[in-house]
Amino acid sequence: MGEEKVEKCMICGKPSKTTICRACEDKIRGEAVEKKIRREKAGRIDKEKK
């Protein structure tokens, strides 16, 4: 059993202490915020149909 677990960023695959490295975390967060803003701007059409 490989006890030596090398943590890697699950997004870019680069060695990272966390599951998602800082750069990717930043990117994901930015995209999430963008999506949220876009959704709110788009109105509530989406909300009814889920």
Ligand SMILES: [Zn+2]
């Ligand atoms: Zn990354």
